[in-house]
Amino acid sequence: MPRLVIVFDEFAEFKGRHPEESKRLIGIARQGRSLGVHLILATQNIEAAVDPEILQNSTFRICLRVGQAQDSLQMIGIPDAVNLARGRAYFRAQARQQFQGAYCGGPHGKRGESVSPRGIIWVRRDGARREINLPGWADGRGHGEPEPPQYTEAQAIVERIQQAARYLRIRRPALVWPDPLPPRLHLPEILARHFQGGWDGARWSVCRPLRAQARQIAEIQPLIGMCDDPARQQQVLLQLDPERGGHNLLMFGSAGTGKSTLLRTLVSAIAHTRSPDSAHIYVLDFGGSSALKPLESFPHVGAVVTRFEDERVVRLIRFIQDEVSRRDALLRREAVDNYRDLNARRAPSERLPAIFLIIDGFGEFKRLAPAELVRSVGALLGGGVAVGLHVIVSANLQADVPNAIFANIGLRLTFSQADQSEYFRIVGRPSEARLRQDIESPPPPGRGLLRGTPPLEFQAALPSRGDSDEEQATQLSLAAQAMSAAWKGPRPPKIRALPFLVTPTAMVEAAQSVAQTDRADLLVPLGLDFDTLTPLAVDLAEDGPGFLVAGTGPQSGKTTLLRTWVLGLGAQPSHDRLHFLFLDFHTRTLAAFRRLPHQNAYVGSAAGLDKALAALDEEVARRKAQLESMYEAADGDFDSGQVIRGWPHIMVVV
Numbered sequence: 082m083p084r085l086v087i088v089f090d091e092f093a094e095f096k097g098r099h100p101e102e103s104k105r106l107i108g109i110a111r112q113g114r115s116l117g118v119h120l121i122l123a124t125q126n127i128e129a130a131v132d133p134e135i136l137q138n139s140t141f142r143i144c145l146r147v148g149q150a151q152d153s154l155q156m157i158g159i160p161d162a163v164n165l166a167r168g169r170a171y172f173r174a175q176a177r178q179q180f181q182g183a184y185c186g187g188p189h190g191k192r193g194e195s196v197s198p199r200g201i202i203w204v205r206r207d208g209a210r211r212e213i214n215l216p217g218w219a220d221g222r223g224h225g226e227p228e229p230p231q232y233t234e235a236q237a238i239v240e241r242i243q244q245a246a247r248y249l250r251i252r253r254p255a256l257v258w259p260d261p262l263p264p265r266l267h268l269p270e271i272l273a274r275h276f277q278g279g280w281d282g283a284r285w286s287v288c289r290p291l292r293a294q295a296r297q298i299a300e301i302q303p304l305i306g307m308c309d310d311p312a313r314q315q316q317v318l319l320q321l322d323p324e325r326g327g328h329n330l331l332m333f334g335s336a337g338t339g340k341s342t343l344l345r346t347l348v349s350a351i352a353h354t355r356s357p358d359s360a361h362i363y364v365l366d367f368g369g370s371s372a373l374k375p376l377e378s379f380p381h382v383g384a385v386v387t388r389f390e391d392e393r394v395v396r397l398i399r400f401i402q403d404e405v406s407r408r409d410a411l412l413r414r415e416a417v418d419n420y421r422d423l424n425a426r427r428a429p430s431e432r433l434p435a436i437f438l439i440i441d442g443f444g445e446f447k448r449l450a451p452a453e454l455v456r457s458v459g460a461l462l463g464g465g466v467a468v469g470l471h472v473i474v475s476a477n478l479q480a481d482v483p484n485a486i487f488a489n490i491g492l493r494l495t496f497s498q499a500d501q502s503e504y505f506r507i508v509g510r511p512s513e514a515r516l517r518q519d520i521e522s523p524p525p526p527g528r529g530l531l532r533g534t535p536p537l538e539f540q541a542a543l544p545s546r547g548d549s550d551e552e553q554a555t556q557l558s559l560a561a562q563a564m565s566a567a568w569k570g571p572r573p574p575k576i577r578a579l580p581f582l583v584t585p586t587a588m589v590e591a592a593q594s595v596a597q598t599d600r601a602d603l604l605v606p607l608g609l610d611f612d613t614l615t616p617l618a619v620d621l622a623e624d625g626p627g628f629l630v631a632g633t634g635p636q637s638g639k640t641t642l643l644r645t646w647v648l649g650l651g652a653q654p655s656h657d658r659l660h661f662l663f664l665d666f667h668t669r670t671l672a673a674f675r676r677l678p679h680q681n682a683y684v685g686s687a688a689g690l691d692k693a694l695a696a697l698d699e700e701v702a703r704r705k706a707q708l709e710s711m712y713e714a715a716d717g718d719f720d721s722g723q724v725i726r727g728w729p730h731i732m733v734v735v
Contacts (some may be wrong), residue, residue, distance in 0.1 A: 093130035180330030367442035383573030444481030605649030
């Protein structure tokens with residue numbers, strides 16, 4: 082069993098920051114002495130670091146020059162260490178012995194330069210000396226290896242030890258923990274290192290982990306960075322993992338700490354690992370800078386709605402609500418628990434895509450949006466889990482998010498916070514060292530804490546390659562354009578707004594899309610429905626007989642609507658099925674319709690009103706009399722509706 086040597090440089094600093102851990106460390110050294118565990122402590126502050134327990138459990142002590150005689154007395158029992166020369170020291174075991182420490186920081190030749198070998202002398206505790214010869218040392222080389230480049234004596238010593246260990250086939254000790262998280266991570270590099278498949282620049286394929294895992298992954302969860310877990314001695318991918326409480330995500334951080342960048346990374350990760358028919362993304366960008374607007378170029382993105390588009394904000398939330406309700410009814414009808422089970426039964430072309438609702442700047446959303454919409458987002462958290470809805474929310478402070486939302490999102494993370502109490506509320510209690518580091522040296526951009534016990538440190542990935550923001554934005558835009566050009570399949574439904582102007586051309590297109598009936602000549606689209614943005618059509622035969630067009634005052638659009646309606650009816654080819662009576666003796670706005678090819682009457686003055694109404698009464702009486710005679714002549718059942726449908730309709734426009 083190899084011996085374990087634990088070395089601490091500046092132990093006083095460690096003891097001050099981690100007093101409990103330092104006690105455990107001394108206990109480990111005391112109990113492990115017989116098991117080959119050795120502890121080497123170095124410090125400048127002897128008074129703070131060395132206590133009776135440490136002295137009691139220290140077999141050997143080395144004291145170099147110190148500034149105070151008391152420190153020398155505490156270490157070696159005499160005050161002489163205050164007068165030592167540089168590099169000179171006292172070694173105390175059972176007796177004190179002065180020695181000159183070796184200096185290994187000097188130069189040891191240049192790259193490729195041969196250095197004369199020197200023998201190694203082992204000085205025993207009793208003063209006896211013995212020369213040591215290692216294999217390969219005499220000729221300056223290891224076993225079958227060329228001379229490595231040398232810079233300092235310390236580097237040369239390390240290289241020689243490595244050569245000897247390889248020659249003797251001594252296994253390298255296991256790393257206690259991985260290297261620290263890098264200050265910058267790029268999403269494409271992480272994907273290439275851990276996954277295969279996905280977007281290859283021309284098409285999508287199934288994305289799978291490179292390494293086999295015990296838990297089979299049906300679909301790659303969105304990747305946003307790397308997380309450091311020292312307690313488990315590993316660094317893991319930071320992903321939205323529903324099976325580990327990460328169905329939804331809540332992120333916090335002061336302004337400018339990287340929340341919007343992380344959301345861009347999230348969208349880019351989805352786009353690179355899933356095809357547009359398997360993931361639909363909708364974004365509410367309330368961050369203020371419209372930083373997420375370029376994401377609309379991805380074929381996966383149905384809409385990026387900004388804080389200035391009130392109507393589209395409402396429509397987007399309602400669309401998500403309707404889709405959740407539709408899917409919920411579908412799951413009940415198919416008798417399955419969630420949309421993944423449903424997709425497992427369906428052909429690939431019939432599977433339901435996952436939906437990602439992203440809200441950037443929830444504090445502004447809560448301030449500007451109606452309270453009903455804010456409550457709707459909270460309701461979506463519970464109902465959306467089974468139907469494949471993921472909600473991702475960003476905010477500056479914990480107070481920006483209602484408790485109904487905050488308490489229902491288990492995956493929470495935060496970037497730097499000006500008020501350290503925010504860490505406790507959002508992710509739990511960080512270590513004292515982490516809090517002190519936050520004050521003394523601000524963390525690199527994209528560094529934050531993930532909720533846990535204790536909270537774990539993570540590094541958010543950048544969405545694309547590039548050293549500057551401009552390069553990353555360019556790379557992200559190029560990727561979105563390439564994906565959009567390559568994808569020929571269905572895309573997410575768009576979230577449109579009701580236009581301020583509906584043109585006649587749009588109405589012609591609407592007329593072609595409305596449902597046709599046996600009286601299609603009386604069905605006229607008048608505009609677009611506010612809620613659904615589908616054509617709003619009125620059928621004289623089915624919806625009448627009376628219609629009222631009302632407005633708040635002049636210039637509200639009443640006359641324009643009448644003109645649209647009459648023109649739509651007049652454009653129909655069956656002129657004999659419709660007669661017009663225009664009563665326009667006040668504004669004369671309908672005078673142009675006298676030239677319609679239909680049988681019509683136009684009244685432009687009060688004098689002609691009585692005559693027109695009398696003619697109308699006469700026509701009504703004639704039709705009633707005709708129906709009566711048909712009733713009397715009919716033998717059995719008589720269908721008056723069929724007779725009425727054969728008569729031309731009379732439209733009185735006032």
